[in-house]
Amino acid sequence: DQQVKQNSPSLSVQEGRISILNCDYTNSMFDYFLWYKKYPAEGPTFLISISSIKDKNEDGRFTVFLNKSAKHLSLHIVPSQPGDSAVYFCAASGDDKIIFGKGTRLHILP
Amino acid sequence: NAGVTQTPKFQVLKTGQSMTLQCAQDMNHNSMYWYRQDPGMGLRLIYYSASEGTTDKGEVPNGYNVSRLNKREFSLRLESAAPSQTSVYFCATLLIRGSYSNQPQHFGDGTRLSIL
Numbered sequence: 206d207q208q209v210k211q212n213s214p215s216l217s218v219q220e221g222r223i224s225i226l227n228c229d230y231t232n233s234m235f236d237y238f239l240w241y242k243k244y245p246a247e248g249p250t251f252l253i254s255i256s257s258i259k260d261k262n263e264d265g266r267f268t269v270f271l272n273k274s275a276k277h278l279s280l281h282i283v284p285s286q287p288g289d290s291a292v293y294f295c296a297a298s299g300d301d302k303i304i305f306g307k308g309t310r311l312h313i314l315p
Numbered sequence: 316n317a318g319v320t321q322t323p324k325f326q327v328l329k330t331g332q333s334m335t336l337q338c339a340q341d342m343n344h345n346s347m348y349w350y351r352q353d354p355g356m357g358l359r360l361i362y363y364s365a366s367e368g369t370t371d372k373g374e375v376p377n378g379y380n381v382s383r384l385n386k387r388e389f390s391l392r393l394e395s396a397a398p399s400q401t402s403v404y405f406c407a408t409l410l411i412r413g414s415y416s417n418q419p420q421h422f423g424d425g426t427r428l429s430i431l
Contacts, residue, residue: 214355237417248319248405248422249358256417294358303409303420305350307357 208232209297211306219314224282226309228295231276235297235304240269240280243292243308252293253280285313317341321406321423328396328430336391336426338406346409347389348373348420349381351402358405364389396430403427 210229218224236257241249255262255269268281290313295306322337349361360373364383380392407420
């Protein structure tokens, strides 16, 4: 069973517009959620995280929103830039586990 | 700042051959992890070591063994490689493993392994 789901394998967004990446989870024991960004031929790198006691965390162009009742989080990137083209992994931490989603490939179109 | 170093970066093996993937970190992190990434499958945990001297199975441990040689090094061994083990393997570290794992993992750049 997939405890962390990223239902969109890919997403294309015009440069300058907002990119919204979604993630759903099933385990109520998760207490931190993280987003990682991955470029080809490189390892994932940490982007932003949020505690389960918050509903929003912002860092520059990146904002993560958490809706605990819906077990849903989203990553907003605004404005989107060409360098944002990458694969984004959602991860959930807690209950002595770290579980990754399958990733969403984001294409920023010129 | 090397961070997490994985060797080799690429390897091609024949079915049945053995291979050890090496991972070394210089961040003084306690926990280390081995993941595999396959198309459409995300990152799946093979084995992890919460601290020096301990190792535990992850989601997909079959066909692999690990050794936490010391705090810095965590190796992954394929005793008899199979085509199903063709994948990209990532090593990761975490400062402290625990219920409140709010720290991010740090990843190496991966080892691309092909089994023919």
